[in-house]
Amino acid sequence: MARLVDVTDVNDPRLADFRDLRDVDLRVSLEGEHGLFLAEGAKVVRRAAEAGFTPRAFLLQPKWVDGLADVLAASDAPAYVLGEKQIAEVAGFHLHRGALASFDRKPLPDLGTLLAKPGKLRIAVLEDLVDHGNVGLIFRNAAALAVDAVVLTERTADPLYRRASKTSMGNVYSMPWTRARGMEDILRALRAADVVPVALTLADDAITLDELAAMRHERLAFVFGTEGAGVHKKTEQQVDHRVLIPMEPGVDSLNVAAATAVTFYATR
Numbered sequence: 001m002a003r004l005v006d007v008t009d010v011n012d013p014r015l016a017d018f019r020d021l022r023d024v025d026l027r028v029s030l031e032g033e034h035g036l037f038l039a040e041g042a043k044v045v046r047r048a049a050e051a052g053f054t055p056r057a058f059l060l061q062p063k064w065v066d067g068l069a070d071v072l073a074a075s076d077a078p079a080y081v082l083g084e085k086q087i088a089e090v091a092g093f094h095l096h097r098g099a100l101a102s103f104d105r106k107p108l109p110d111l112g113t114l115l116a117k118p119g120k121l122r123i124a125v126l127e128d129l130v131d132h133g134n135v136g137l138i139f140r141n142a143a144a145l146a147v148d149a150v151v152l153t154e155r156t157a158d159p160l161y162r163r164a165s166k167t168s169m170g171n172v173y174s175m176p177w178t179r180a181r182g183m184e185d186i187l188r189a190l191r192a193a194d195v196v197p198v199a200l201t202l203a204d205d206a207i208t209l210d211e212l213a214a215m216r217h218e219r220l221a222f223v224f225g226t227e228g229a230g231v232h233k234k235t236e237q238q239v240d241h242r243v244l245i246p247m248e249p250g251v252d253s254l255n256v257a258a259a260t261a262v263t264f265y266a267t268r
């Protein structure tokens with residue numbers, strides 16, 4: 001059972017995991033350095049615990065102690081209990097759902113291990129997507145639409161960062177994922193595992209998504225690109241197919257998370 005600790009001082013050093021959550025640069029270096037991540041909201045906290053991550057500490061308004069009783073009962077981490085206003089002072093902003101927990105990260109799996117599953121396989125590759133909200137939404141779509149794993153390039157935003165896990169509704173914890181150095185390594189691993197790589201792009205010579213779906217590839221990996229420039233030109237040249245989701249005239253493109261949902265559904 002987690003130890004309930006009534007905190008009186010918002011500057012208590014034991015609250016370090018929960019401080020200044022809005023400072024992205026500070027959080028990214030703190031979380032990377034100390035191998036932790038933060039979950040916000042009772043549902044997201046519960047999902048992280050259910051996915052087997054070990055809690056380091058909880059920070060809760062009194063009303064969430066009962067709501068998370070089962071999660072607290074299964075952990076021996078400290079649970080700091082503070083009022084709404086004091087939690088806002090620690091975190092640096094007002095939390096609508098006053099339940100936070102910090103967890104230890106786990107080592108990421110090898111790319112080869114993620115691709116080892118025999119038979120039908122669907123992989124999403126996120127090339128340099130820096131927006132945490134989009135990354136979280138893509139994980140949610142991937143979990144809902146039967147994607148097996150997500151592969152990130154080095155520059156892609158951290159799925160375990162608070163904003164990403166929140167928009168994913170906690171699906172970042174159960175969806176298998178890993179990070180690879182760059183597209184060269186990813187494409188080599190995909191081909192070695194008999195996975196057909198395709199890029200979702202607006203390129204002039206792209207086939208349509210319906211045409212790709214009609215090919216009925218058993219093992220497919222979809223590369224999605226940045227909101228600004230899209231998939232890198234070099235990557236577009238190296239994949240087996242460039243694939244377009246046809247749109248009405250006058251619309252430039254879909255948001256990348258929307259593009260993933262359409263793609264996963266059409267090729268499921």
Ligand SMILES: C[S@@+](CC[C@H](N)C(=O)[O-])C[C@H]1O[C@@H](n2cnc3c(N)ncnc32)[C@H](O)[C@@H]1O
Nearest residue numbers: 200201224225227230231244245253254256259
């Ligand atoms: C906002 S779009 C990038 C648009 C960028 N200006 C371009 O020319 O590619 C972000 C990503 O979503 C995917 N995407 C968005 N709309 C798409 C469409 N209609 N067809 C294929 N992919 C699309 C692509 O992977 C793209 O890299």
